[in-house]
Amino acid sequence: MNYDIVVIGGGPAGLAAAIEAKENGVDNILVIERDRELGGILQQCIHNGFGLHVFKEELTGPEYAERFIEKLKEQGIEFKLDTMVLDINQEKVVTAVNTVDGLLHINAGAVVLAMGCRERTRGAINIPGTRASGVFSAGTAQRFVNMEGYMVGKEVVILGSGDIGLIMARRMTLEGAKVHAVVELMPFSGGLTRNIVQCLDDYNIPLLLSHTVVDVKGKDRVEEVVIAKVDDRRRPIPGTEQTFSCDTLLLSVGLIPENELSKSAGIKLDPITGGPVVNESMETSIEGVFACGNVVHVHDLVDWVTEESRRAGKYAARFVQKQLVVSKKPMETKGENGVRYIVPHKVQIENITDKLTLMLRVDNVYHNAKLVIKDGDKVIKSVKKRHLAPGEMETINLPAKDLANFEGNDIIVSLQLEEE
Amino acid sequence: MMKQDMVCIACPMGCKMEVSTIENGKTSYNVSGNKCPRGEQYAVKEMTNPTRMITSTVRLKNGHLARLPVRTSDAIPKDKIFDCMKTLDEVQVSSPVKAGEVIIEKLMGLDINIIATRSM
Numbered sequence: 001m002n003y004d005i006v007v008i009g010g011g012p013a014g015l016a017a018a019i020e021a022k023e024n025g026v027d028n029i030l031v032i033e034r035d036r037e038l039g040g041i042l043q044q045c046i047h048n049g050f051g052l053h054v055f056k057e058e059l060t061g062p063e064y065a066e067r068f069i070e071k072l073k074e075q076g077i078e079f080k081l082d083t084m085v086l087d088i089n090q091e092k093v094v095t096a097v098n099t100v101d102g103l104l105h106i107n108a109g110a111v112v113l114a115m116g117c118r119e120r121t122r123g124a125i126n127i128p129g130t131r132a133s134g135v136f137s138a139g140t141a142q143r144f145v146n147m148e149g150y151m152v153g154k155e156v157v158i159l160g161s162g163d164i165g166l167i168m169a170r171r172m173t174l175e176g177a178k179v180h181a182v183v184e185l186m187p188f189s190g191g192l193t194r195n196i197v198q199c200l201d202d203y204n205i206p207l208l209l210s211h212t213v214v215d216v217k218g219k220d221r222v223e224e225v226v227i228a229k230v231d232d233r234r235r236p237i238p239g240t241e242q243t244f245s246c247d248t249l250l251l252s253v254g255l256i257p258e259n260e261l262s263k264s265a266g267i268k269l270d271p272i273t274g275g276p277v278v279n280e281s282m283e284t285s286i287e288g289v290f291a292c293g294n295v296v297h298v299h300d301l302v303d304w305v306t307e308e309s310r311r312a313g314k315y316a317a318r319f320v321q322k323q324l325v326v327s328k329k330p331m332e333t334k335g336e337n338g339v340r341y342i343v344p345h346k347v348q349i350e351n352i353t354d355k356l357t358l359m360l361r362v363d364n365v366y367h368n369a370k371l372v373i374k375d376g377d378k379v380i381k382s383v384k385k386r387h388l389a390p391g392e393m394e395t396i397n398l399p400a401k402d403l404a405n406f407e408g409n410d411i412i413v414s415l416q417l418e419e420e
Numbered sequence: 421m422m423k424q425d426m427v428c429i430a431c432p433m434g435c436k437m438e439v440s441t442i443e444n445g446k447t448s449y450n451v452s453g454n455k456c457p458r459g460e461q462y463a464v465k466e467m468t469n470p471t472r473m474i475t476s477t478v479r480l481k482n483g484h485l486a487r488l489p490v491r492t493s494d495a496i497p498k499d500k501i502f503d504c505m506k507t508l509d510e511v512q513v514s515s516p517v518k519a520g521e522v523i524i525e526k527l528m529g530l531d532i533n534i535i536a537t538r539s540m
Contacts, residue, residue, distance in 0.1 A: 149486030
């Protein structure tokens, strides 16, 4: 079996990449999805707020997904559902399995990795206590409630104030549960501000910052969750314990790019993002293997995933058409003074036709700051920011003409606090 | 004059705004900190008649899943949210359904419909 481009994952990233590749002149594309339908996690995100950047209107997750699914079908792009990719190798042979075709070996001209991310579990953060039932990751609970039609509990405590945790606090409340509190280890929320307002404040759900879960009690089902305040080194402070009588603990404690396939293929990963090291074309360390969406770094808005994935699709098409330039000495991006990471990691300016988009995150909450883009010591551009937070991804666009004048090897983004 | 801090939820930007209420014969509002006109609109609305979009699910028969996601066609008054949820509890639809199809017309006598948000 031979395809010009094989896209692994039929969520928003994979759909956008496949459609964009098709629109850039590649016809022979296959999308592989392990679920029984396309759309990925968007199908369980029934809340609204998607699409404001891409469509200039406010859509729910399934509505956003459906637009891309319809487009994919209109364009006649092939896809396989219920199909699990087992392996990809350096020669771009994709091995997959399903119940119709059995074991498949697919030769790909280019591969686009769009596997998304997965949730951190209780085990990943070592929550003490009994292993009673009633502890769910927030996303799993979301799938149960919104798609399968099961209510996961009635008296709820949520650990982690990431967007999924906040949205589930509202969702559980609307479905008749009592959410006692959203507990956050850090001194600030990891979610978007708008979600704190419309998911917690609207329903008077307390957000307890600098707190964590120190015990889970209960034999068969969760009966009590004990929380405590933490000090500035995030250690629980004895004597500050509070006990909630509840039957459910939801965990929204972070997402990890799903890179098992990337690892076995020998793709170089960035320890900070957990995703592949990519260049301006979203190409990984293996030539012709591209990556986009939450598999690269966890995004806060699907709109950004779409934008990034279109880039991956466009450049994958150029690769297949042999139009992608390989630079002998790509520039590297570097974050300084609180800029935690930047995607892409490498830039070959030869491939940039209009602009370079840098996506980045900071390591703390900052007010009245500037993101300064530097070529060595020379300032190329400076962007004022009234508010920066780790939960909110920042995007900086650099026009191609600014890049042409770069003299050094690095594109440096530095955070500078403005003096009051 | 009264000042109130507010976070705009019109879009994911989450602009931090300040709303000052000016009582000068009649009440008016001065909004600052918003990066687009929707922020001002939201702030004034939030002070006078707060509304929210409601997204939820209804029971689905003969579909490959048990629930059909739905939403209100427009934002409803904040104090009607739980009545809306109660109304949705009573509803069961049967597959096939198209995205955008009206599931409940004139929800609670309002000029608002409940519509399906996916085809199933």
